[in-house]
Amino acid sequence: NAGVTQTPKFQVLKTGQSMTLQCAQDMNHNSMYWYRQDPGMGLRLIYYSASEGTTDKGEVPNGYNVSRLNKREFSLRLESAAPSQTSVYFCASSEYLDGLSYNEQFFGPGTRLTVL
Amino acid sequence: KNQVEQSPQSLIILEGKNCTLQCNYTVSPFSNLRWYKQDTGRGPVSLTIMTFSENTKSNGRYTATLDADTKQSSLHITASQLSDSASYICVVSSNDYKLSFGAGTTVTVRA
Numbered sequence: 375n376a377g378v379t380q381t382p383k384f385q386v387l388k389t390g391q392s393m394t395l396q397c398a399q400d401m402n403h404n405s406m407y408w409y410r411q412d413p414g415m416g417l418r419l420i421y422y423s424a425s426e427g428t429t430d431k432g433e434v435p436n437g438y439n440v441s442r443l444n445k446r447e448f449s450l451r452l453e454s455a456a457p458s459q460t461s462v463y464f465c466a467s468s469e470y471l472d473g474l475s476y477n478e479q480f481f482g483p484g485t486r487l488t489v490l
Numbered sequence: 491k492n493q494v495e496q497s498p499q500s501l502i503i504l505e506g507k508n509c510t511l512q513c514n515y516t517v518s519p520f521s522n523l524r525w526y527k528q529d530t531g532r533g534p535v536s537l538t539i540m541t542f543s544e545n546t547k548s549n550g551r552y553t554a555t556l557d558a559d560t561k562q563s564s565l566h567i568t569a570s571q572l573s574d575s576a577s578y579i580c581v582v583s584s585n586d587y588k589l590s591f592g593a594g595t596t597v598t599v600r601a
Contacts, residue, residue, distance in 0.1 A: 378533070405586070405587065407587075414593055415593055416494060416579070416581075416590070416591030416592050416593050416594070417534075417579075417589075417591040418591070419587075419588070419589070422587050424586075424587060430587070432588075464533050464534075466533075468586070476521065476522050476539060476541065476583065476586070477586050478536060478539070479536070479589070480536075481533030481534050481535070482533050483531075483532055483533050484531075484532070484533055
């Protein structure tokens with residue numbers, strides 16, 4: 375049971391290049407999320423998918439697109455990378471655990487992206 | 491605007507000592523408050539989650555408190571260990587999908 379996995383772990387891009395960050399979870403969770411974490415700031419939600427087939431914008435969606443490929447996988451795409459997108463990106467998944475009234479989020483290890 | 495403020499920004503403590511981290515929030519509506527531990531180079535891991543009706547919750551040597559009236563929470567670490575060195579993040583949830591994250595308190599435990 376690997377939990378939430380992300381690839382790649384590190385990436386360096388030049389301004390204007392595109393790339394896709396991959397995320398997969400093996401916990402059969404319905405909901406998945408993409409966050410970015412910048413120094414001195416809290417994590418900010420980019421996009422989320424409440425269930426397979428749906429996606430919604432979060433707090434900072436500009437410059438990103440997402441795809442919920444199936445229940446397990448949720449990818450984040452940067453079409454034309456900019457230096458302002460240099461950050462650490464975290465994927466998370468969540469589900470209501472038995473007996474709880476809230477959903478617990480489980481995070482992946484992160485992807486460290488630098489845009490030159 | 492929903493905000494979560496944590497203090498101090500960082501602290502250093504000796505192994506075996508206790509410490510308390512603070513969190514103030516202005517998030518509304520309020521669903522629950524979470525504390526996460528984030529080791530360097532890793533993703534956050536949940537320590538505790540408290541709903542409106544809960545005012546304290548423990549997870550081993552970690553004890554979180556919540557005062558929903560004053561919109562304040564604290565995380566107390568008892569008998570600190572070297573492995574407690576990490577960033578501790580306060581998170582307030584408005585609903586299932588919208589979490590407001592604090593910037594974190596970096597704790598360094600020294601032998």
